[in-house]
Amino acid sequence: MLTMEPRSPAGEADDWAGLGWPVWDDVLERDPRWVVAFDATTRRLTQIVRLNDAQNAVEKELFDFGAGIPVPDSLWPLVEQQRPVVLCGPLRGEPTTKNLSSAKQAGTLRGIATRTLIT
Secondary structure, three states, rough: OOOOOOOOOHHHHHHHHOOOOOOOOOOOOEEEEEEEEEEEEEEEEEEEEEEHHHHHHHEEEEEEEEEEEEOOOOHHHHHHHHOOOEEEEEEOOOOOOHHHHHHHHHOEEEEEEEEEEOO
């Protein structure tokens, strides 16, 4: 799971507008247009994008991490299984069970289960 904080105290609506992620209540939707990309050689998270409906071109680039963010060795086996990555936010503070539950109960937490791409 990758959780994201808003850029500013009042920025929650602006930060999440246009992503199209549903409010995360009990069931998390999967959307194969959202892709979290990893580099297999360097074991780094490199990019988070949304593809167009035909899934043949990038429609929105949420993050391009350049050289990438290292994935801890203990988590790499999960990446290799190409399981969905959960993206969610806005979440203030650490992604604890309490903070996630509070955001869900408040109806402010949005999320999506993405496709994993290893290059």
